[in-house]
Amino acid sequence: HILGPLDLTHAPSLVYPPSRAPLVATVHDLGVVKYPSTFPVHWRLFHRQGLRLILERARVILVDSESTRQDLRSLNGRRDPRVRVVPLGVEDPPQIAEESVHGVLAKHGLKPGYLLFVGTIEPRKNLSRLVQAYASLSWEDKMKTGELVLVGPRGWLGRWELSRVLSQDGVRWLGYLPREELEAVFRGAGIFVYPSLHEGFGLPVLEAMARGIPVITSRTSALRDIGEGAALTVDPEDVMEIRNALRRLASDGELRHRLAEWGRERAAQYPWKRTVELTLRGYMDAMG
Structure with a gap:
């Protein structure tokens, strides 16, 4: 009416x-x-x-x-x-000054080159297995991967999820970030990891690719379509496969460079x- x-x-x-x-x-x-x-x-x-x-x-x-x-x-x-x-x-990434990136990273106590996840904190995002995989890395491997930084608001069972994953050394949760800070945190990442159980699209993966960040994601649902040929893909229910992907990408600079380029090309198709x-x-x- x-x-x-x-x-x-x-x-x-x-x-x-x-x-x-x-x-x-x-x-x-x-x-x-x-x-x-x-x-x-x-x-x-x-x-x-x-x-x-x-x-x-x-x-x-x-x-x-x-x-x-x-x-x-x-x-x-x-x-x-x-x-x-x-x-x-996916939009072209906005321009951001180097000093702005350093300022945001300093505010959150982040050293560039970390592992990054961006999304709602909820069971479907599969963070428990991601953190298990990260926790199983050796000290030498963690020196290469850096911290595991989680960005996003709490969703259903988010408090319970966080209580489990934040008990591991090297895992940080920044919560929801305004767009300007999120952009800076994207720019400081060395690897973007998104092993969700199921997605209808997977926009955060494309956003990371558009910024030239090498990606690890699931070879299930729509993430397979976006990731194949432009990311390292894993079985999201296999902790050891996620772990091995983290180790491989953190240790292989040439592969990171190739995935960064392939990711930009993939993002440009959307x-x-x-x-x-x-x-x-x-x-x-x-x-x-």
Whole structure:
């Protein structure tokens, strides 16, 4: 009643909107279906219901990756012509002065060349296995990798996750950082590591690649699509494989250089302009 008649409704998540207008819905991932134990019960129930309504009523369904399209196909048991892949994008990194980087690193007591993770602190991000892998490194290896620095807000069970991972020497949590500080912390990293159990896209990986930071990530879900050929990929449930990837990349400067270059090339393949164009095309198709 406030907005008046609508020509189109876009649900940007699994929250079904109460509207009779033609519906376009974005399904970012099916983590709540594939890894239900990493979400709270009420979240699972709410989003499963939202997914059911979207699959019943949406005219066009946008997904971030081919991986999510295949997950939907497996869930439905058939190919759905309403589903379109609309990859997200990454912006060119902003310019930042060297003295600004040094100032932010000094503020947080960071020495350049550390391992960096950026994301919400929650079970799906698989930080417990990452920290196990880091803790199993020798002292000599840790001198090469530097500290393991975690950046991001607490999510579901975040306090419990942090109580486990911060008990290990060399693991730091900076919490949520404003964009300017986050940029500086990105620039100080030697390796970016993101062994998430399941992602519909994996934007932090592309953001690290765009900045020329060599990446270790999972060879599962959409992370496989982004990472293969441009990052070291691992089985996120294999602690020893994560450990070996950390050791290998920290010890091989030539490999780090190659991955930095390949990562920049991969990130350049994901402009936001394409995201906008494909989304608008979905709107037009939904309105007939």
